[in-house]
Amino acid sequence: MLHRKMMTVEQARQLILRHSQVGPSKRVQSEASLDHVIARDCTAPSPIPGFDRSPYDGYAVRAADTTQASRSAPVQLQEVETWPAGYWSDHSLQAQTCIRIMTGAPIPDGADAVVPLEQVQHDPQLQTIQVFRPLSPGDNVSRKGEDIAVEQTVLRAGHVIGAGEIAVLAALGLSHVDIIQPPIIGIVATGTELIDPYADKALRAPLPYGSLYDSNSIMLQARIARWGAQSIRFPILSDQEPDIYEKLTHCLQQCDILVTTGGASVGDFDRIPAWLQSIKAQVLFNKVNMRPGSVTTAALTRDRQWVFGLSGNPSACYVGFELFVRPLIQAWLTQPTAPATVQAVLLHDIAKSSPVHRYVRARLRYCAVRNNWVVQTSGLDKSGALSSLLNCNALLHLPPRPLHQPPLSAGSFVEVILTEPGSYVSPSAST
Numbered sequence: 414m415l416h417r418k419m420m421t422v423e424q425a426r427q428l429i430l431r432h433s434q435v436g437p438s439k440r441v442q443s444e445a446s447l448d449h450v451i452a453r454d455c456t457a458p459s460p461i462p463g464f465d466r467s468p469y470d471g472y473a474v475r476a477a478d479t480t481q482a483s484r485s486a487p488v489q490l491q492e493v494e495t496w497p498a499g500y501w502s503d504h505s506l507q508a509q510t511c512i513r514i515m516t517g518a519p520i521p522d523g524a525d526a527v528v529p530l531e532q533v534q535h536d537p538q539l540q541t542i543q544v545f546r547p548l549s550p551g552d553n554v555s556r557k558g559e560d561i562a563v564e565q566t567v568l569r570a571g572h573v574i575g576a577g578e579i580a581v582l583a584a585l586g587l588s589h590v591d592i593i594q595p596p597i598i599g600i601v602a603t604g605t606e607l608i609d610p611y612a613d614k615a616l617r618a619p620l621p622y623g624s625l626y627d628s629n630s631i632m633l634q635a636r637i638a639r640w641g642a643q644s645i646r647f648p649i650l651s652d653q654e655p656d657i658y659e660k661l662t663h664c665l666q667q668c669d670i671l672v673t674t675g676g677a678s679v680g681d682f683d684r685i686p687a688w689l690q691s692i693k694a695q696v697l698f699n700k701v702n703m704r705p706g707s708v709t710t711a712a713l714t715r716d717r718q719w720v721f722g723l724s725g726n727p728s729a730c731y732v733g734f735e736l737f738v739r740p741l742i743q744a745w746l747t748q749p750t751a752p753a754t755v756q757a758v759l760l761h762d763i764a765k766s767s768p769v770h771r772y773v774r775a776r777l778r779y780c781a782v783r784n785n786w787v788v789q790t791s792g793l794d795k796s797g798a799l800s801s802l803l804n805c806n807a808l809l810h811l812p813p814r815p816l817h818q819p820p821l822s823a824g825s826f827v828e829v830i831l832t833e834p835g836s837y838v839s840p841s842a843s844t
């Protein structure tokens with residue numbers, strides 16, 4: 414039987430990080446860069462605004478003409494032109510004149526301040542305005558480069574592109590941007606009992622007794638997307654398939670990381686360990702001091718491709734992915750690799766003791782009343798359970814607890830790993 418040397422979760426995670434690599438960069442259209450990671454710093458080739466402009470609909474004036482203006486003795490200026498946004502002429506503003514100017518239009522040569530429409534008295538017949546207060550040079554002028562200076566670093570390498578970043582790229586006329594190409598992660602479910610839930614015939618036909626739908630691949634697809642990588646879901650492989658090794662190797666050739674689910678343990682038809690041996694992969698670990706997911710395996714091929722052999726048990730598959738595949742994706746994308754954790758108040762007793770670390774699927778939220786994070790388990794705490802993945806947005810970490818200890822009681826503080834960023838603030842938080 415295959416030798417398995419037990420490792421701690423932290424040792425296994427460190428091994429992965431030690432062998433991890435940053436992904437290659439790729440030039441893409443800026444509009445396709447949403448949620449991607451910027452590969453290198455990006456500087457502004459031009460300033461924003463690109464010219465001094467008016468932030469108001471009003472009149473461009475020479476501030477010097479208005480120094481004597483007051484409510485009782487307004488200054489009168491002659492209106493000589495109208496400038497909509499997008500218009501410009503080389504007209505130079507002469508003394509005692511003004512230009513009617515719309516928001517966004519360039520400040521005319523010779524003008525150095527803007528009076529908003531509401532603050533003047535306009536005479537349409539005479540084409541004059543009266544200004545009732547003195548203006549200083551620069552009043553109501555948006556300066557060229559005041560928002561973004563030329564050569565300013567606008568996006569830092571490692572930054573994740575959101576709507577604002579895309580807008581700035583567009584405003585700077587940058588149609589392309591270098592992103593880190595996300596890893597392509599292949600997913601293969603192994604198991605003779607498995608049926609593709611989306612195969613037309615399978616959906617209509619009753620499941621043969623002893624069979625079940627492959628849910629792990631679907632869950633993995635969702636997790637991979639959540640962490641910003643790309644996935645390919647390969648057809649299910651039967652454990653008894655005579656050329657399963659060749660098929661697995663063929664899948665591996667099409668991706669950077671291959672994640673298998675099922676067949677990772679010691680059963681007669683658990684083929685993943687032997688396949689890894691057959692391709693002479695370097696097994697980094699194949700037994701971790703945790704539950705569920707103790708059989709989680711990670712290996713590197715000679716071409717430096719990754720293989721993760723995750724358990725077939727759904728909850729174990731989820732935990733193995735979160736604890737080990739996720740940090741590799743993060744390292745590839747230059748994102749922080751340590752899991753985000755909080756200390757949360759446990760909302761109920763947990764009686765179960767365990768000689769190993771347990772990662773229990775859980776629901777975490779912020780409770781405004783308690784002014785604290787609160788957590789509860791999200792369903793049946795068994796490796797093979799699916800129901801605990803419903804509503805699961807966190808993993809509750811329970812360190813080993815010897816048998817016959819009193820239960821971990823409600824109100825205790827426990828460490829919780831966040832697995833669904835953005836799902837934690839509940840507006841109606843209460844207990």
Ligand SMILES: Nc1nc2c(c(=O)[nH]1)N[C@H]1C(S)=C(S)[C@@H](COP(=O)(O)OP(=O)(O)OC[C@H]3O[C@@H](n4cnc5c(N)ncnc54)[C@H](O)[C@@H]3O)O[C@H]1N2
Nearest residue numbers: 602604627628629630675676677678683723724725726729
């Ligand atoms: N004698 C021992 N037996 C087992 C050990 C052990 O150390 N000694 N380890 C147990 C642990 S722990 C785990 S975890 C499981 C790991 O099982 P495998 O990774 O080999 O997975 P399978 O045997 O293929 O399947 C296990 C279970 O999960 C169901 N399954 C498989 N694939 C899927 C899928 N894609 N979607 C949904 N459900 C799936 C499968 O039908 C089985 O019920 O081994 C223990 N045994």
Ligand code: MOO
Nearest residue numbers: 705706707729796
């Ligand atoms: O280690 Mo296994 O994943 O509990 O069932």
Ligand SMILES: [Mg+2]
Nearest residue numbers: 676678680683
């Ligand atoms: Mg098995």
